[in-house]
Amino acid sequence: MEESRKKNENQALDTTDQFEGSRPILRQKKAALINDLSGLGRCSLSVQLPVLSVMQIECLLLPTCVLSNHTGYPSFYLRDLTEDLDPMMAEWKKQNVEVDAIVTGFLSSEKQIHHVLHFLDLFQKPQTLVVVDPVMGDHGKAYPTITPALQKAMRTLTDRADVLLPNLTEACLLTDTEWKEQFSRIEIEAMAVRLTEMGARKVVISGIEEGDKICDCTLEKGRQVHWIESQKSAQMRSGTGDLFCAVLTGALLHDQSLEQAARMAGDFVRKALDVTEKLNVPDEEGTAFEMVLCDLCPQCEAK
Numbered sequence: 001m002e003e004s005r006k007k008n009e010n011q012a013l014d015t016t017d018q019f020e021g022s023r024p025i026l027r028q029k030k031a032a033l034i035n036d037l038s039g040l041g042r043c044s045l046s047v048q049l050p051v052l053s054v055m056q057i058e059c060l061l062l063p064t065c066v067l068s069n070h071t072g073y074p075s076f077y078l079r080d081l082t083e084d085l086d087p088m089m090a091e092w093k094k095q096n097v098e099v100d101a102i103v104t105g106f107l108s109s110e111k112q113i114h115h116v117l118h119f120l121d122l123f124q125k126p127q128t129l130v131v132v133d134p135v136m137g138d139h140g141k142a143y144p145t146i147t148p149a150l151q152k153a154m155r156t157l158t159d160r161a162d163v164l165l166p167n168l169t170e171a172c173l174l175t176d177t178e179w180k181e182q183f184s185r186i187e188i189e190a191m192a193v194r195l196t197e198m199g200a201r202k203v204v205i206s207g208i209e210e211g212d213k214i215c216d217c218t219l220e221k222g223r224q225v226h227w228i229e230s231q232k233s234a235q236m237r238s239g240t241g242d243l244f245c246a247v248l249t250g251a252l253l254h255d256q257s258l259e260q261a262a263r264m265a266g267d268f269v270r271k272a273l274d275v276t277e278k279l280n281v282p283d284e285e286g287t288a289f290e291m292v293l294c295d296l297c298p299q300c301e302a303k
């Protein structure tokens with residue numbers, strides 16, 4: 001245990017090619033998070049920042065829009081930041097920002113996808129991990145902000161993804177598959193393969209309900225599909241996809257394999273859901289992930 005903690009601790013750091021005497025200089029890993037800032041409801045940046053911070057990753061934040069609360073509430077106020085994205089990234093470029101990972105999430109319009117592509121042109125290097133969460137819907141329904149143009153444009157982002165993280169609804173929207181309540185594993189695997197054909201190097205379709213189980217389907221292009229199964233506990237709710245994405249990104253930056261990272265992310269989300277249910281949190285308020293956050297800390301003694 002102590003050994004693996006030490007290992008994790010070091011994996012948040014990277015060696016540079018500079019030396020202090022004979023010792024290589026260590027550098028903390030950085031992730032750029034392109035996502036919305038929702039004031040209420042524990043999703044997007046407000047859950048991804050604490051998760052990646054506790055995993056010792058430095059986060060650089062590019063908010064795509066600011067909302068009073070997420071779109072799952074009966075109403076919401078949204079301040080769109082599309083016109084601010086280019087000037088913000090230009091300032092980052094002036095500061096010679098370099099990142100180890102770029103994570104994309106909720107985008108308010110088709111136009112924002114073009115800005116994200118521009119961001120990738122500016123900051124993606126061959127070694128940069130690009131994680132695309134194609135946030136578009138849940139339980140077979142698109143979110144109210146998702147237009148057909150945005151849905152179509154989201155496909156251009158899959159082509160730039162090292163890791164694409166749709167839920168089943170989003171996998172359907174990306175592959176033009178009609179939604180139904182039950183899909184067979186063969187149908188889901190075919191969607192994962194289709195998503196790799198659309199350009200994603202790795203795909204995790206997460207949160208698939210199968211009777212009393214909840215499963216994630218992982219595929220690395222040209223390899224065999226893997227299924228990760230666990231016992232279903234509480235119902236999915238707002239922000240669980242964002243949590244899954246952040247933990248998985250952190251785990252990959254800690255040099256875990258795709259399957260290990262997906263298992264760690266799924267385990268964390270389930271633990272967060274369990275404690276949320278115990279606390280009787282209303283659905284739209286998301287998960288009480290704060291109660292289990294220290295599970296992710298490589299140095300935390302309270303595990």
Ligand code: PXL
Binds near residue numbers: 044
């Ligand atoms: O968690 C996904 C998400 C992210 N951002 C906003 C949302 C949602 C889901 O409802 O409304 C603004």
